[in-house]
Amino acid sequence: MLTKINDIAGLKIFMAGIYIHIPFCKKACFYCDFHFSVSFKKKKEIVGALIQEVISRTDFFKPKEIIRTIYFGGGTPSVLSLEELDDIMAAIHSHYTVAQDAEITFECNPDDLNFSFLQGLKFAGINRLSVGVQSFDDDHLSWMNRSHNAHQSIQCIHDAAQVGFNDITIDLIYGLPQLSNSVWESTVKKAFELPINHLSAYSLTLEENTPYSKLVKQKKYLKPLDDGSSEHYTILVELSQSLGWDHYEVSSFCKKENYARHNKSYWEGIKYLGIGPSAHSYDQEKRYWNVSSNDSYLDLSRQNGDYRDFEVLTISDQINEKLLTGLRTKWGVNQQSFKLKYGYDIYTLFEKEINYWVSIQWMVKKKENIRLTEVGFLFADxxxxSMFVDV
Ligand code: SF4
Structure with missing residues (x-):
């Protein structure tokens, strides 16, 4: 048994990922607290600096570490021109070892995706699209200040399938104060009719320092739903189950085993390098983060490239992170690998908490792991x- 675990651990050592943050958006969605700018004046320079960072960070990986996933996120990667994307991809391929079957995901907004751009993405090596649909109701989309409409979402997903993208995921948002259960149900049904094999759904949240939180403070907008949000979640879970989709993470659903490999590798603690303003990196001992400002990123990039800060993760940090990420997935937290990695027996360390969560049926305790039930998923964080440690 031990050999097998070592084999698994050995495999993981060789897997790695790259995340590229494209810090531009055409419009500011009013709930969003990610780092982005709506001014494109410095786009060309930022792309140059990103490429510079790709080239200068090769020492982050050991020679045997192979890139199994690349993820373009943001911001909005689909504001890149195909030439800019090609230049970034060329830099990655010439400086890192990328697996032949690597998952290469590209986040995009529907209004950027015409047929020829989609063909260009395919040609550039993108093999998975993540489309920010959010809603099929135009009033709700404009309420959120999204840059697209429902027709564009549906059209671009069909176009993407026609171009040959087999792996398409979409994002939806629920919990809007004006979103009724019946409209949400028809949204979900419409989503499952599309040629997609993955869906992520997030509850609208009120983040500090966003236009939405200011509008709510000024009493001009309503807060996100609270109880209604869990009703939306239940509708989604039940519909996905009736269609045989796999609810494998709190916010993630897939057909068959089309898991989001890049996200899954975050939850599994696999090493990744983040490129671009605000991007985070993780090397299994430290977490690094780049400065969250396009101007500072450019200035520091011209000076010395010293735009990265880091923290050393203590054993408590690592355990708490494992609980936060592992309990959000259907695989839960595995007893044996927990012991192997952190030196503690999970059932002894958390005996009281596990017994309590199991007693109210929010958690299931098996011989090999603990995991949350569908209801437990609602309260995963x-x-x-409740199980965080300071050892
Ligand atoms: S497109 Fe995405 S990153 Fe940009 S503002 Fe909207 S939610 Fe935020």
Whole structure:
């Protein structure tokens, strides 16, 4: 048994990922607290600096570490021109070892995706599209200040399938104060009719320092739904189950085993390099983060490239992170690998908490792991934080 675990651990050592943050958006969605700019004046320079960072960070990986996933996120990667994307891809391929079957995901907004751009993405090596659909209701989309409409979403997903993208995921948002259960149900049904094999759904949240939080403070907008949000979640879970989709992470659903490999590798603690303003990196001992400002990123990039800060993760940090990420997935937290990695027996360390969460049926305790139930998923962060340690 031990050999097998070593084999698995050995495999993981060789897997790695790259995340590229494209810090531009055409419009500011009013709930969003990611780092982005709506001014494109410095786009060309930022792309140059990103490429410079790709080239200068090769020492982040050991020679045997192979890139199994690349993820373009943001911001909005689909504001890149195909030439800019090609230049970034060329830099990655010439400086890193990328697996032949690597998952290469590209986040995009529907209004950027015409047929020829989609063909260009395919030609550039993108093999998975993540489309920010959010809603099929035009009023809700404009309420959120999204840059596209529902027709564009549906059209671009069909176009993408026709171009030959087999792996398409979409994002939806629920919990809007004006979103009724019946409209949400028809949204989900419409989503499952599209040629997609993955769906991520997020509850609208009120983040500090966003236009939305200011509007709510000024009483001009309503807060996101609270109880209604869990009703939306239940509708989504039940519909996905009736169609045989796999609810494998709190916010993630897929057909068959089309898991989001890049996200899954975050939850599994696999090493990744983040490129671009605000991007985070993780090398299994430290977490690094780049400065969250396009101007500072450019200035520091011209000076010395010193735009990265880091923290050393203590054993408590690592355990708490494992609880936060592992309990959000259907695989839960595995007893044996937990012991192997952190030196503690999970059932002894968390005996009281596990017994309690199991007693109210929010958690299932098996011989090999603990995992949350569908109801438990609704409170995943709360359950994980109840088990946080300081050892
Ligand atoms: S497109 Fe995405 S990153 Fe840009 S503002 Fe909207 S939610 Fe945020």
């Amino acid at each position: 709360h359950i994980a934080s």
